[in-house]
Amino acid sequence: MRERLATGIVQVMATHSPLSARLAEEAGFDAVWASGFELSALYGVPDASLLSFSQHLEMTRAIAERVSIPVVADLDTGHGNALNVRHVVRQYDRAGAGAVVLEDKTFPKATSLLPGARHELIGTAEFQGKLAAALDARSSDRLLVIGRTEALIAGLGLEEALARGRAYAEAGADLILVHSKRPEPDEIVAFAERWDRPTPLAIVPTAYPSLDLTRIAELRTIRMVIYGNHAIRASVAAMRDAFATIRADGGLARADRTVAPLEEILRLQGMDEHRAAERRYLTDQGEP
Numbered sequence: 468m469r470e471r472l473a474t475g476i477v478q479v480m481a482t483h484s485p486l487s488a489r490l491a492e493e494a495g496f497d498a499v500w501a502s503g504f505e506l507s508a509l510y511g512v513p514d515a516s517l518l519s520f521s522q523h524l525e526m527t528r529a530i531a532e533r534v535s536i537p538v539v540a541d542l543d544t545g546h547g548n549a550l551n552v553r554h555v556v557r558q559y560d561r562a563g564a565g566a567v568v569l570e571d572k573t574f575p576k577a578t579s580l581l582p583g584a585r586h587e588l589i590g591t592a593e594f595q596g597k598l599a600a601a602l603d604a605r606s607s608d609r610l611l612v613i614g615r616t617e618a619l620i621a622g623l624g625l626e627e628a629l630a631r632g633r634a635y636a637e638a639g640a641d642l643i644l645v646h647s648k649r650p651e652p653d654e655i656v657a658f659a660e661r662w663d664r665p666t667p668l669a670i671v672p673t674a675y676p677s678l679d680l681t682r683i684a685e686l687r688t689i690r691m692v693i694y695g696n697h698a699i700r701a702s703v704a705a706m707r708d709a710f711a712t713i714r715a716d717g718g719l720a721r722a723d724r725t726v727a728p729l730e731e732i733l734r735l736q737g738m739d740e741h742r743a744a745e746r747r748y749l750t751d752q753g754e755p
């Protein structure tokens with residue numbers, strides 16, 4: 468991940484499962500985003516600190532086992548104070564995460580893109596302590612620690628966002644993620660243009676999709692783009708279509724032409740390797 472960051476813009480696709488992570492890898496993304504929003508949606512609950520840390524950790528571990536690209540793990544607020552962060556980061560490090568993202572909101576958090584949600588931030592110094600705890604907890608600097616400010620999401624303005632970003636860079640964060648929910652990229656562009664630290668920036672352009680890679684590259688300070696929730700949204704749209712077709716037709720014939728063939732699912736499950744292992748180890752096959 469560090470090498471890729473040094474040479475270009477790292478594109479990270481959202482996932483909520485090892486299967487969606489494999490599809491992201493096959494599509495050519497540099498890394499996958501173990502998204503708290505996507506996993507919450509998968510469980511059918513709001514992204515509001517309702518799932519336990521171990522539920523998200525197990526998803527991250529399962530993804531890391533099934534892909535060879537890095538996993539960027541969404542740790543939300545770190546599940547408590549700096550002492551909780553130490554514990555949590557050690558677990559994600561062992562689970563094989565390539566990066567962890569911690570955000571400066573209070574626990575329990577409100578999901579960032581919800582219109583009218585109340586967003587409260589912890590103090591800058593307290594969040595610096597959480598970042599320091601995360602940096603000390605990692606087993607090596609292979610694991611990137613990304614500090615995320617929600618100052619723009621909370622409506623605190625550009626100056627506060629920049630001040631927090633600088634403070635988190637000073638605390639040693641490897642990247643600063645700055646999030647915005649405005650439908651236009653103006654405040655992110657302003658942030659990126661005024662960013663005056665060597666620490667690279669990360670963004671999640673879900674709310675402002677007009678900001679594409681060409682423009683991001685021109686800004687020069689943004690090195691990571693996280694496509695925040697297009698895995699779960701794509702799968703919901705695809706499932707809804709297939710379910711409606713089957714209901715309307717009273718059968719599978721037409722839906723069968725649009726859903727992925729069974730062979731494709733078997734391949735994604737690693738069935739070839741499984742069958743090879745079967746031939747190698749189940750040597751009693753054929754005996755009565």
Ligand code: SPV
Pocket residue numbers: 481502503504505514541578579580671673695696
């Ligand atoms: C997530 O995907 O869980 C994120 C990005 O943190 S957002 O939902 O936009 O806050």
Ligand code: MG
Pocket residue numbers: 502503504514541543
């Ligand atoms: Mg999240």
